[in-house]
Structure formats: structure tokens, C-alpha cells
Amino acid sequence: VTSPSCLTFLTDFGLEDGFVAACHGVAARIAPSVRIIDITHLVPPGDIRRGAAVLAQTVISMPPAVHVAVVDPGVGTGRRAIAVRAGDGVFVGPDNGLLSWAITALGGAASGYELTNPALWNHPVSATFHGRDVFTPVAAHLLSGTALDQAGTRIDPAGLITLSAPTNRMGEGEAEGEVLSVDRFGNVQLSVPSAAAGELGILIGASMSIRCNHREIDVPYLTTFGAAAPGELIAFADSAGLISLAIRNGSAAERLSLPSGARVRIAPNPASGPA
Amino acid sequence: VTSPSCLTFLTDFGLEDGFVAACHGVAARIAPSVRIIDITHLVPPGDIRRGAAVLAQTVISMPPAVHVAVVDPGVGTGRRAIAVRAGDGVFVGPDNGLLSWAITALGGAASGYELTNPALWNHPVSATFHGRDVFTPVAAHLLSGTALDQAGTRIDPAGLITLSAPTNRMGEGEAEGEVLSVDRFGNVQLSVPSAAAGELGILIGASMSIRCNHREIDVPYLTTFGAAAPGELIAFADSAGLISLAIRNGSAAERLSLPSGARVRIAPNPASGPA
Amino acid sequence: VTSPSCLTFLTDFGLEDGFVAACHGVAARIAPSVRIIDITHLVPPGDIRRGAAVLAQTVISMPPAVHVAVVDPGVGTGRRAIAVRAGDGVFVGPDNGLLSWAITALGGAASGYELTNPALWNHPVSATFHGRDVFTPVAAHLLSGTALDQAGTRIDPAGLITLSAPTNRMGEGEAEGEVLSVDRFGNVQLSVPSAAAGELGILIGASMSIRCNHREIDVPYLTTFGAAAPGELIAFADSAGLISLAIRNGSAAERLSLPSGARVRIAPNPASGPA
Numbered sequence: 042v043t044s045p046s047c048l049t050f051l052t053d054f055g056l057e058d059g060f061v062a063a064c065h066g067v068a069a070r071i072a073p074s075v076r077i078i079d080i081t082h083l084v085p086p087g088d089i090r091r092g093a094a095v096l097a098q099t100v101i102s103m104p105p106a107v108h109v110a111v112v113d114p115g116v117g118t119g120r121r122a123i124a125v126r127a128g129d130g131v132f133v134g135p136d137n138g139l140l141s142w143a144i145t146a147l148g149g150a151a152s153g154y155e156l157t158n159p160a161l162w163n164h165p166v167s168a169t170f171h172g173r174d175v176f177t178p179v180a181a182h183l184l185s186g187t188a189l190d191q192a193g194t195r196i197d198p199a200g201l202i203t204l205s206a207p208t209n210r211m212g213e214g215e216a217e218g219e220v221l222s223v224d225r226f227g228n229v230q231l232s233v234p235s236a237a238a239g240e241l242g243i244l245i246g247a248s249m250s251i252r253c254n255h256r257e258i259d260v261p262y263l264t265t266f267g268a269a270a271p272g273e274l275i276a277f278a279d280s281a282g283l284i285s286l287a288i289r290n291g292s293a294a295e296r297l298s299l300p301s302g303a304r305v306r307i308a309p310n311p312a313s314g315p316a
Numbered sequence: 317v318t319s320p321s322c323l324t325f326l327t328d329f330g331l332e333d334g335f336v337a338a339c340h341g342v343a344a345r346i347a348p349s350v351r352i353i354d355i356t357h358l359v360p361p362g363d364i365r366r367g368a369a370v371l372a373q374t375v376i377s378m379p380p381a382v383h384v385a386v387v388d389p390g391v392g393t394g395r396r397a398i399a400v401r402a403g404d405g406v407f408v409g410p411d412n413g414l415l416s417w418a419i420t421a422l423g424g425a426a427s428g429y430e431l432t433n434p435a436l437w438n439h440p441v442s443a444t445f446h447g448r449d450v451f452t453p454v455a456a457h458l459l460s461g462t463a464l465d466q467a468g469t470r471i472d473p474a475g476l477i478t479l480s481a482p483t484n485r486m487g488e489g490e491a492e493g494e495v496l497s498v499d500r501f502g503n504v505q506l507s508v509p510s511a512a513a514g515e516l517g518i519l520i521g522a523s524m525s526i527r528c529n530h531r532e533i534d535v536p537y538l539t540t541f542g543a544a545a546p547g548e549l550i551a552f553a554d555s556a557g558l559i560s561l562a563i564r565n566g567s568a569a570e571r572l573s574l575p576s577g578a579r580v581r582i583a584p585n586p587a588s589g590p591a
Numbered sequence: 592v593t594s595p596s597c598l599t600f601l602t603d604f605g606l607e608d609g610f611v612a613a614c615h616g617v618a619a620r621i622a623p624s625v626r627i628i629d630i631t632h633l634v635p636p637g638d639i640r641r642g643a644a645v646l647a648q649t650v651i652s653m654p655p656a657v658h659v660a661v662v663d664p665g666v667g668t669g670r671r672a673i674a675v676r677a678g679d680g681v682f683v684g685p686d687n688g689l690l691s692w693a694i695t696a697l698g699g700a701a702s703g704y705e706l707t708n709p710a711l712w713n714h715p716v717s718a719t720f721h722g723r724d725v726f727t728p729v730a731a732h733l734l735s736g737t738a739l740d741q742a743g744t745r746i747d748p749a750g751l752i753t754l755s756a757p758t759n760r761m762g763e764g765e766a767e768g769e770v771l772s773v774d775r776f777g778n779v780q781l782s783v784p785s786a787a788a789g790e791l792g793i794l795i796g797a798s799m800s801i802r803c804n805h806r807e808i809d810v811p812y813l814t815t816f817g818a819a820a821p822g823e824l825i826a827f828a829d830s831a832g833l834i835s836l837a838i839r840n841g842s843a844a845e846r847l848s849l850p851s852g853a854r855v856r857i858a859p860n861p862a863s864g865p866a
């Protein structure tokens with residue numbers, strides 16, 4: 042088992058307050074030399090699915106780490122606090138599904154623990170700020186040499202809360218998916234892997250038919266938005282291996298009025314001739 | 317005296333420009349291995365009280381540190397630049413009240429210095445960017461082993477500019493306070509400590525009467541917003557030990573139209589029966 | 592040649608997604624102890640000139656470093672990926688002009704390389720995320736001891752794409768420039784160095800005549816906005832050595848409706864008497 046040396050941190054705490062810094066401080070008091078990589082703290086408040094998506098797509102680029110994630114509208118209620126080993130990482134956070142896609146991305150849960158050992162917490166523990174008082178101190182202790190089985194009671198990973206996976210279905214000559222996320226550039230990431238385009242016979246340079254919002258549009262399937270004309274809507278295989286829609290120097294999300302979760306179907310464009 | 321190993325940093329510089337990074341760079345040139353914890357750089361421009369509140373609530377979670385804070389509308393004028401030892405920390409910034417609540421939070425000023433030693437500054441010193449040219453280089457030198465009394469002329473801490481404390485008064489069967497801050501979640505933090513609820517006989521689960529904006533509303537006093545129904549307005553003891561108002565999955569600040577500084581009175585709700 | 596120990600990072604990736612963190616993670620996997628200083632990630636999407644201006648004004652405060660900058664609307668197309676040594680730094684990014692002003696600020700290009708060595712990249716290399724897959728891994732390798740000439744093919748620095756310099760011209764009794772940037776405080780930074788004020792005989796405390804947007808306004812030339820009355824528009828020599836317009840506790844950019852690139856002329860105010 043690799044020993045992680047790094048703490049990654051994702052929350053919906055925002056950057057205007059001192060919440061993120063308080064967690065950094067608590068971790069630094071326990072593990073002075075720990076390196077912290079902030080993933081993002083701008084998950085929309087309480088948006089567990091968005092947090093789960095960003096976490097899953099980012100952890101694959103990380104060194105061995107303890108990954109702390111806190112989007113936790115149920116803090117202080119009966120929801121469990123957990124630590125889960127997966128691949129070369131350990132995930133620490135609330136048991137509300139937030140961690141589930143990232144755990145899958147690292148190969149699935151090898152073991153799980155409920156955080157029931159108060160010796161690893163920051164006291165007094167507040168009812169509403171477990172990021173500072175439970176999750177980051179536990180992570181810092183794990184990075185300081187405390188064994189994972191000291192974090193609390195062993196639990197069956199099969200019982201962890203799991204978010205339903207985004208729709209991603211191959212049909213008759215088409216793939217169906219949903220909008221997984223919209224990034225800063227207005228690029229619309231679909232839950233359809235680029236491999237599906239290959240299965241449908243859509244090659245780079247060919248035209249792809251997109252059905253969404255009760256309309257059908259044909260867009261070129263290119264390697265990059267940089268290859269499009271300014272203002273042109275295109276599809277491409279993005280850096281996470283998913284099909285995304287983009288407009289060079291513009292926002293595809295705005296043009297298409299496609300929010301997260303919207304259904305989208307993809308098919309070859311028959312008018313584009315043999316692909 | 318503990319030797320701090322960490323530099324914390326709070327400003328109103330924002331994140332769009334290179335101002336924060338320039339300060340990090342100057343500190344790294346002087347003290348290459350110093351660890352910097354950014355508290356926030358999104359204090360509204362020139363809002364000294366907001367900066368003071370965030371700083372005071374965050375430093376208590378920090379390891380021994382030199383705390384640099386810069387919300388400094390008077391930069392380049394006669395206002396003094398200071399370094400103040402309090403508890404296991406040293407505060408560096410303008411003498412405009414910004415540091416005062418945090419100094420109190422760490423136990424009060426043990427000693428104070430006016431920054432008059434140009435040997436510790438970054439030259440040429442600009443008239444408007446003392447964050448880069450005075451405060452962070454002084455802090456980095458202190459973290460590199462320069463003694464605090466080398467920072468400049470010793471001054472009497474009693475003469476430091478101090479912000480007036482937020483209203484917090486116990487009256488006849490009620491506590492009076494003000495809105496101290498509104499966080500990213502729209503939670504409204506009052507200047508009333510949760511101990512005041514106890515003194516008023518308001519127990520967890522009972523109803524609390526809130527008077528503000530010429531109206532009176534009754535809200536349940538719970539341990540956490542996570543225990544509320546979605547959309548329900550509640551009061552709770554927050555992670556700083558203060559009474560806060562919150563709406564699960566919503567913004568209490570928006571619902572109540574309560575800005576920072578607004579007056580609020582709290583009392584038991586007689587209709588809720590014996591508490 | 593000094594060996595840099597620090598990686599600085601400027602992009603238009605924003606902070607909502609995990610893009611910046613993925614780059615940090617890839618760098619940490621290659622060079623676990625590298626120190627990263629984030630300059631900003633809030634360059635407006637695709638705004639190469641804005642990125643170039645922030646980079647050039649910030650790198651001068653940095654320790655010896657590998658500076659990675661990614662504002663790269665042409666990613667995945669024929670634009671070159673480059674590494675350029677200048678002064679005590681190495682710049683890594685796209686060859687689209689983004690790096691050009693910073694290279695000049697550090698003394699000009701000493702040598703240049705096209706990034707053609709895939710052994711230094713993160714595989715598989717995506718078509719659209721060279722920040723993660725090319726630029727930061729190359730930088731991390733350079734910081735881990737890989738020699739710069741291993742990065743790829745040597746190129747002639749004279750052939751690098753260079754942004755046109757902002758207008759800055761001395762005329763008959765006036766200086767002409769343009770708005771270089773507007774910062775978080777609404778301060779309007781002009782491309783006119785403060786030395787030009789001296790050449791025009793405008794001393795601190797005198798009045799300066801500003802012509803822009805078809806009107807002429809007279810403002811005092813002070814050392815700092817802190818010396819102005821609240822609401823008063825003034826000019827001052829800013830922390831980058833350029834003339835800036837500011838309003839204490841207000842936004843000069845808003846008052847003057849001056850966007851980036853707007854033309855501005857500066858002259859002594861004859862009515863202010865002998866300067």
C-alpha cells in the first residue's frame with residue numbers, strides 16, 4: 042500500500058470566508074509539512090452531483106493522496122462521516138454520494154470506515170463545520186502516520202451511499218446521455234464517452250447529429266475547438282474522454298440553453314455521407 | 317516564545333490580478349521554504365470591519381504564524397504600519413483596526429512595533445502596494461529568523477487603532493446584537509454568543525423570537541441547518557460559537573433582507589411554553 | 592545559470608472546475624516537492640493581452656522560477672508549444688504572444704525551444720488540455736533537473752510570436768497611451784510610465800489634464816489614492832511604475848467608462864500655474 046503524501050481538498054465553502062483556510066490551518070497544526078492541493082471550493086452550495094463530477098475527473102491526475110471532499114447539506118444530522126480506501130488514495134467526507142464516482146474512478150472501494158474515533162478530531166466539534174473539526178483533522182492524522190483502521194469502525198463498502206450514474210446508453214444507431222457539466226468556457230460536457238462516437242461510425246471530420254431540447258442540430262466532430270471557426274458550434278472528445286460541445290470564443294451552454302442533467306442524443310448525420 | 321513557521325495572508329486584493337501572487341513571490345524570495353496559507357483575498361475593497369471579522373474567526377484555527385492582513389485604504393498616508401505579537405502569533409499590517417479583533421482573539425497584544433526598518437522591505441517601495449513592499453517582506457524576514465524587535469520602533473499597544481466591538485448586550489429577557497457577517501450560504505451570523513441563548517433559557521428544540529427590520533419572527537433553535545426542513549428558517553449555534561440564522565438549501569440573508577450591521581434582538585418565544 | 596525552484600502558474604481556467612488542480616496534481620506527481628505559486632486563473636477566457644499584462648507585471652516579483660502560462664484558444668491546432676529562457680526564469684506555454692511581454696520584462700529571450708519531446712508529457716495527451724498534458728509536466732521535469740535543451744527542438748527566439756506593445760508615445764507637451772488594465776479596485780492603469788509625467792514637468796501635487804472619450808478632465812497628481820478625498824478622481828504613479836487613475840472608495844473605470852485599450856492623452860494643466 043502506497044503511503045499518500047498529499048491532501049486534496051474540494052468543498053462548496055466558497056472563497057469569501059475563512060472556512061477553507063481554517064481547514065488548512067487545522068491540517069497544518071497536525072501535519073506541518075503536508076502538501077495541500079485545492080481542487081475547487083466553488084461547487085454550488087449543496088450541489089452534491091456537481092461536486093462528485095469534478096472530484097471524479099480530477100483525482101485521476103493526483104499523486105497518492107488523502108482526498109477530502111465536503112459538500113454536506115446534512116452536516117450534524119445522522120449521515121455518516123466516512124473514510125474509504127480506493128486505489129492509491131483515501132477518500133474522507135460525508136456518506137452522501139459525493140465521493141462515490143471518484144471512488145469508482147480509482148478502481149472501487151477496497152475498505153471503508155465510519156469516522157467514530159474522536160481522538161482524531163478537532164475539539165470542541167461544532168455541529169455544522171465538520172470540514173474543520175472532523176474531515177481535515179482525520180485526513181491530516183492519516184497523512185501523519187495514523188493507520189486507516191484507527192479512523193473508526195470498519196463498514197461494508199457495499200453499504201455506502203452511491204449517486205446514480207449519469208445516463209449513458211447505446212441505442213439503435215444513437216447514443217443517449219445527459220449534460221454532465223458546463224465549464225467556465227461554456228463547454229457542455231456530455232456523459233457520452235468518445236468511444237461511443239467510434240461505435241456509431243462517427244469519425245473525426247464527419248458531421249454529428251445532436252438531438253436536445255426538441256430540436257436537432259448538425260455539428261462537425263473535430264479534435265479541438267481551436268480548429269473551429271469563431272462562433273461555430275462543434276463537438277469534440279474532451280480531456281476527460283467524453284464528448285463535449287463547444288463554440289470557439291463563445292459559450293455552447295448559452296447558445297443551446299443546456300443545463301446540467303439535460304438529455305441529449307447523438308447520432309451520425311446521414312446527410313454527411315459515408316463516414 | 318514559539319517560533320512561527322507559517323505565514324497567513326488576508327487581503328482585499330481579489331484574485332483577478334497578480335497582486336496576491338506578487339506578495340507570495342516576494343515572500344518566497346526571502347524565505348524560500350515558508351508555508352503560506354491564504355485566508356481570503358475577497359474582502360470587499362476597503363471593508364476593514366469585514367476583514368477584521370474573518371481574520372479573528374480564522375486565526376484561532378491556525379498553527380503558530382505570522383499573520384499578514386492588508387485592507388488598507390489609507391496606504392501611503394500617515395497611517396502606521398505595525399507588527400504586534402499576540403499569543404503564538406505575530407500580526408503584520410496597517411494600524412487601522414483591521415488586526416484588532418484578531419489580536420483580542422489570540423489573547424491581546426503582548427508587544428507592538430511600528431515598521432520603521434527599511435532593511436526588511438522590498439525596494440523601491442511603492443506608495444500604494446505595501447502588501448508587496450512592506451508587509452509580506454517583513455513577515456518573511458520574521459519567519460527567517462529576524463527578531464521582532466528588529467522590525468522597527470517599539471510602540472505602546474494601548475495606542476493601536478481598535479475597531480469598536482459589534483453590539484452585544486443582554487437586556488430584560490432579551491439579547492441585542494447585530495449582523496456580524498453573511499457567508500456564502502446566506503447564513504446570517506449574529507454578534508450574539510450562543511451562551512446568551514442559554515442565559516435566556518432558550519434550549520435546543522425550543523422556539524426563539526427574532527426581532528429585526530420592524531418585525532418579529534419565531535424560529536426553531538436547532539443544532540444544525542441540516543436538521544431543518546428545506547426552506548425552513550432556523551437559528552443555530554454556529555462554528556464560531558455565535559447564533560446564526562439559516563435556511564436549509566436557501567439564503568436567510570436574502571429572505572430577511574439583513575445586511576451586515578443590522579440590529580437584531582433575540583428572546584424566548586413565550587408561546588412555545590416552558591423552555 | 593540559476594536553477595529555479597518554483598513553478599508559477601497563470602491561466603484562464605477559472606476556479607469552478609478542477610482544471611487548475613489537475614495541473615497541480617500532474618506537477619506534484621513528477622516533482623513532489625515543487626512549490627507552486629498561482630498568479631491568477633481568472634484571465635478572461637481567451638484574453639491573451641490581459642494574460643500577458645498580468646504575467647509581465649508579476650514575474651518581476653518572483654524568485655527564479657519556471658513560469659507556466661496558458662491562455663490558449665488555439666490549443667490542438669498548429670500553434671507551437673514553447674519553452675523560453677529569460678533572465679532567471681524559464682517560460683513555458685503556447686507561442687501566441689502570451690509570454691512575450693514577460694520575456695521582455697525579464698530581459699529578453701536567451702534561448703528558445705519548441706516542446707517536441709513527448710517523454711516529458713503526460714500521456715495520453717488530450718487535444719484540448721495541454722496545460723495538464725504538456726505545459727505543467729514539462730515545467731515539473733525542468734524543475735526536477737531535466738535540462739532545458741531536452742524539452743525539444745531549439746528555435747530562434749526572433750521567430751516567436753510577439754504581441755504589439757501598448758501605445759506609449761511622447762508628443763508636443765503631452766503623452767499618449769492607452770488603458771492597459773483595470774484592477775479589482777476600479778483603478779485604471781495607463782501604458783504611460785510615471786517618468787513621462789516628470790518629462791512633461793508634472794510634479795506631485797500639481798494638476799494633470801487627462802483627455803479621453805472626447806472630454807478633458809483635470810485631476811491632481813498625488814502619491815497615493817489614500818491621499819485623496821473620498822470620491823475624488825486622482826492620478827498617481829502605481830506599483831508597476833505606470834500612471835494610474837483612481838477614486839478613493841470608488842471605481843475610476845466606472846466613472847470614466849474606460850475599458851482596456853481606450854486611448855488616453857496626458858498633459859500638464861496650464862491653469863494649475865507653474866509646476
